[in-house]
Amino acid sequence: MIPTLLAVDSSAWQIFVQHCVTGLANGMLFALIALGYTMVYGIVELVNFAHGDLVMLGSFFALFCISTLGFGALGSSTAGTVLLLVILIAVTATAAALVNWLNDRIVYRPLRKAPRLAPLVSAIGISFVFMNIGSAISGARPASFGQNDLVSNVNLLGDYGIYITMKDVMVIGITIPIMIALTLFVKHAKLGKAMRATAQDPVASQLMGIPSDRVIGATFAIGGALAGAASVMFGVYINQISFTMGYTNGLYAFTAAVVGGIGKLPGAVIGGILIGLIRSMVSGYFEERWATAIIFAVLVLILVFRPAGLLGDRRREKV
């Protein structure tokens, strides 16, 4: 999955740096998806199993925009490619936000006071529905994201032992501003404060006049928008999308959120990067087929020794 395009005569440290770069770019994408999980979990304590499949649907939507709606024609020049990416991300993020908001409105909101199993099972149900829509769109085979690479795959460092492409730069250059914006938003904006208040104590915040259902809806929308942005970059970066990718990537991203400490935004980012790094290191130095097993072994170890995750508080469960 991860292109390994190493020069033959790379030295040990060059190989190491290479794996770091690939891991970082992948990890940033996981982090972006993990943010959606962690925000929703933080506010309604629900593992939104459908989130990964939302990313998958987002990728197909972006592909649809490029090929059928003809957005791809923009990508002929450098400025055009940048414009295309911006438009794609904006459109897909809006669509994904809308879908996620609708999810909450139609499926989760009526179950707000039900036992926790109910929304969780519904989330699995939504994930099934999304997966089926994805397979109906794509058929069994993975779809290619545009005939040519939308963003160039040429090594920026020229003939040097390390391979850094415009794609890596794109992923890191887009995710970091999004994450900073999100952090500032949650910290300072009125809605962000409302979200934190609702997460902390839904009843008290409602008594203070915060419309908790609307705030939760907004959280779902923001999480969905992040998933939409991630899905566009995923398609451009990996260049191949299939209807099963939602499950795997969702699982990685959720693991990232838990490893970092679920409910914590920086935790999700750190967890995502960590998972990305572990994955690329295992694929690079060991065998890629064991990557999933090792990531989950790490997950179990972290949960055993630090059940609240790396950044989580060691707070006892409320009674």
Add this chain to the structure above:
Amino acid sequence: MRFPYWRHLAILLLLIYPFSGLESVAIGALATPIGSQLDKLFFYAILALGLNVCVGYSGLLHLGIAAFFGIGAYIAAILTTPSHPFQMEYFTAVALATVGAAVLGVALGAPTLRLRGDYLALVTLGFGEVVKAYFINLDNITRGAEGLTPIPSPDYLNVPLNWLSEALGQGPASFHLHYYLNLTFLVLAVVVLRNLENSRLGRAWVALREDELALTCMGVSATRVKLSAFAIGCGLAGLAGALYAFSIGSVSPTPFDFNLSAITLCCVILGGLGSIDGVLLGTGLLYGFDRIVSPLVDSAMPEWIKQYFTIGNWRLMIFGLALILMMRFRPEGIIPSKRVQRELHEFDAKGGAA
């Protein structure tokens, strides 16, 4: 009544069914007769009953039950297949598969059961992936993606069946041996679970689901209760897996994925969490729909509809919508356990949910 007459009736009907000659009647364009699906239904029912112990009775959301099903199947296969050195006997292999899956269940549960519910769901889900990776990657033991085959059937058990069918002049189809074995194990599992339900342990499971804190305050060790639920649930899944391996005659990694776990969860929820009758009915309905109704309807549909829509292609959508609608309108399932029903509707009484 503890064991109403209609259950005896159901068992009796299932016992004479292979001799009725009905099993060879193929309906419509169905390639395989319905009867040959029944023996598979039995081990899926055992699997669902195992999951019911974890999710239904004890409220531990276990999303990796397929892994234990696979572990049971692989243990049974490895212990009996001619290419491996053990070549054990049917019943020993089934027993060891059950015990093996139960032990692994405890091994997974011991470090993770102190986690909160959602984390447990994730860890079991991840464990399912890890186990699948092992099935695929441990080439020299599991033969990788190719799988293990053949898994010999205990043919000596055929003798009384053959004698009986000769005496009746009515030859049962080839599925009859595993049909009876699987049915026997299913009945055994139901009897054991019914007794467990009302035992000290069964009541502890329910208490765990309802209020863990209260359970610990009563001096019951929550960890032990959880571990026992995991052991018995995973053990039943392992038993089901072993029966699967013998009935199918081969194992390969593909069937033991998240889809199986999720569909088993659908069976439990559709039928009724924590209710044995419910789970049996749920399994029957879901697999009946999947294996019998949907191919039947699909084959009967006119071509021009088939181009756009076949149930086979939209089964995940149908299952997904079923789960969502069940959770919204009847979370306690079709045949609910009274207790679960009250729990789940507690919030209605308070005027909460709309």
